[in-house]
Amino acid sequence: MSRRGLLLLSLAAMFDIGFAQPVAEPPRRPRLVVLDFEQAGDLGDDSMTAARRQRMERVTAELKRRLAETGLYEVVDDERARALIDRAKAGQYLHRCNGCELDIARALGADAVLVPWVFRVSQLILTMHVEIKDAATGGLLMKRALDFRNDVDASWLREVAYLMRDMKDGKLWNGESLAPATGR
Numbered sequence: 001m002s003r004r005g006l007l008l009l010s011l012a013a014m015f016d017i018g019f020a021q022p023v024a025e026p027p028r029r030p031r032l033v034v035l036d037f038e039q040a041g042d043l044g045d046d047s048m049t050a051a052r053r054q055r056m057e058r059v060t061a062e063l064k065r066r067l068a069e070t071g072l073y074e075v076v077d078d079e080r081a082r083a084l085i086d087r088a089k090a091g092q093y094l095h096r097c098n099g100c101e102l103d104i105a106r107a108l109g110a111d112a113v114l115v116p117w118v119f120r121v122s123q124l125i126l127t128m129h130v131e132i133k134d135a136a137t138g139g140l141l142m143k144r145a146l147d148f149r150n151d152v153d154a155s156w157l158r159e160v161a162y163l164m165r166d167m168k169d170g171k172l173w174n175g176e177s178l179a180p181a182t183g184r
Contacts, residue, residue, distance in 0.1 A: 105135035
C-alpha cells in the first residue's frame with residue numbers, strides 16, 4: 001500500500017470515519033402496556049377480597065415479567081399513568097371501559113395495550129381472557145380465552161405460562177373466525 005493510502009487509513013482510524021459497513025440496528029420492539037388483571041363473574045364472598053386482590057397483583061407482575069423475557073414486546077412501566085388507571089378502574093372493568101384502555105396506552109406512548117381478566121364461574125371453573133389492542137386504532141391484535149380449573153395461584157400462573165408459550169409460537173387467536181383480515 002502506498003504511503004498516501006496508509007495515511008488515509010490512519011486518519012480514518014483516528015477519527016472513526018473508516019470504511020466499515022454500517023451496522024443495521026435491530027428492529028424496534030412494539031411498546032406494550034400491560035394493564036392489571038381483573039376478575040369478573042362469581043367473586044365469592046367478601047372474605048375473599050384481599051386474597052383475590054393479592055393474587056391479581058402477583059399474576060399481573062408475573063405476566064409483565066414473562067412478556068419482557070420473551071422479547072416480543074418492550075413492556076412499558078405504567079406507573080406514570082397510575083392515577084389515570086385507578087380513575088378508570090374506579091367505576092368499571094378496564095376490559096369493558098369503552099376505550100379507556102387506549103387512552104392509557106396513548107398516555108404512556110405505547111403502541112399497544114394488553115387487557116387481561118379472568119371470568120370466574122365458580123371455585124373450579126375459570127377462563128382467562130387476554131386482548132391486545134393497537135393503541136392508535138383500537139383494532140384487535142390478539143384475543144385469547146384459556147379455560148382452567150381451580151381458583152388458586154398455581155392455576156392462574158400456569159395459564160400465564162401457557163399464554164406465553166402460545167404467544168411465542170404465534171398463536172394469537174382461539175379460532176380462525178377471530179383472525180383479522182391480515183390472515184393471522
